[in-house]
Amino acid sequence: MREPDDDEMNPAAEGTTYPAVPFTVEPSRVAAFRALFGISEGVPPTFVTAAEFAAFPQVVADRHLDLDFSRVVHGSQAYAFRRPLREGEELAVRARIESIRIRGGNGFVTIAMDLEDADGVVVCTARSQMIERAAGG
Amino acid sequence: MRSRAAVSVGDELPELARVVTREDVKAYADAGGDQNPLHQDDAFARSAGFPGIIAHGMFTMGHMAAAVVAWAGEPDAVLAVSAQFRAPVFMGETIVAGGQVRSIEDRPAIALLETWVRVERDGRTEWPVKKGEARVRLA
Numbered sequence: 001m002r003e004p005d006d007d008e009m010n011p012a013a014e015g016t017t018y019p020a021v022p023f024t025v026e027p028s029r030v031a032a033f034r035a036l037f038g039i040s041e042g043v044p045p046t047f048v049t050a051a052e053f054a055a056f057p058q059v060v061a062d063r064h065l066d067l068d069f070s071r072v073v074h075g076s077q078a079y080a081f082r083r084p085l086r087e088g089e090e091l092a093v094r095a096r097i098e099s100i101r102i103r104g105g106n107g108f109v110t111i112a113m114d115l116e117d118a119d120g121v122v123v124c125t126a127r128s129q130m131i132e133r134a135a136g137g
Numbered sequence: 138m139r140s141r142a143a144v145s146v147g148d149e150l151p152e153l154a155r156v157v158t159r160e161d162v163k164a165y166a167d168a169g170g171d172q173n174p175l176h177q178d179d180a181f182a183r184s185a186g187f188p189g190i191i192a193h194g195m196f197t198m199g200h201m202a203a204a205v206v207a208w209a210g211e212p213d214a215v216l217a218v219s220a221q222f223r224a225p226v227f228m229g230e231t232i233v234a235g236g237q238v239r240s241i242e243d244r245p246a247i248a249l250l251e252t253w254v255r256v257e258r259d260g261r262t263e264w265p266v267k268k269g270e271a272r273v274r275l276a
Contacts, residue, residue, distance in 0.1 A: 029168050032164065032167070032168035033168050033169075033199070036161060036164055036165055036168060036199070037199050037200060037202070037203040037206075038203055038207075039203055039206050039207075039212060041211060041212070042211055042212035042213050043212055044199065044202060044203070044206065044212055045202045045205075045206070045212060045215045045218050046195060046198055046199040046202045046218065049169050049170070049171070049195045049199075050168070050169055050170050053169065053170035053171055054170070073222075074194040074195070074222050075221070075222060076219065076220060076221045076222060077194070077195065077198060077219065077220055077222070078217070078218070078219035078220075079217060079218050079219070080216070080217040081215070081216055081217065084212060084213040
């Protein structure tokens with residue numbers, strides 16, 4: 001048994017859900033994505049990252065989770081679509097802590113976010129695995 | 138959308154190369170919303186142990202997804218994309234996205250792709266900085 005460590009995330013925060021955050025699929029931002037990645041039409045799949053960044057602040061501010069964002073690196077990312085995002089639509093972004101594992105002082109957290117449309121349909125689920133590197137390492 | 142009849146297991150995606158520039162990374166920060174100074178401030182990046190700023194992992198993943206979209210024919214045909222982030226990418230480096238059809242599902246017709254991004258660094262290839270998968274609907 002190891003001692004609880006203030007430098008690490010709190011494993012008991014697994015399962016935490018956060019209030020929905022509104023996100024508009026802003027046509028000007030979508031156009032900037034298309035221009036950057038040479039895509040001529042539609043909403044680029046990784047545009048969903050903009051919705052994730054709308055909901056991240058409440059995860060980072062969650063003192064129960066105790067994630068030190070200055071030590072975080074992005075481990076992996078996945079997007080699964082029920083349908084494509086539509087330019088101009090309003091979505092609700094619901095974040096949850098899907099899993100937390102601590103190994104060798106490094107914390108591995110999977111943050112899942114559902115993007116719901118006005119009818120309550122989850123149009124996309126985003127999963128980010130973040131790695132909180134050991135403090136002082 | 139790409140036709141099922143035109144796709145076979147083992148098909149390769151056309152490679153997509155780009156040079157990573159500060160201007161593009163800054164434009165990405167503004168469009169994507171990730172204003173972490175690690176991607177804009179060299180002094181900050183050095184304090185984090187890097188020789189200079191690095192591209193957002195999502196910038197490189199966005200490039201990988203662009204190769205998938207180009208192959209799929211349209212973004213709406215892309216049902217899923219995922220990536221593991223394995224190494225940082227620095228300014229001035231060339232990233233090359235590619236992929237291959239690993240399997241095909243029928244009814245509905247969907248291609249499962251293995252994807253990657255490799256980086257040309259100091260005249261040699263480091264491979265890969267990203268590995269990923271994608272599911273693409275076929276017509």
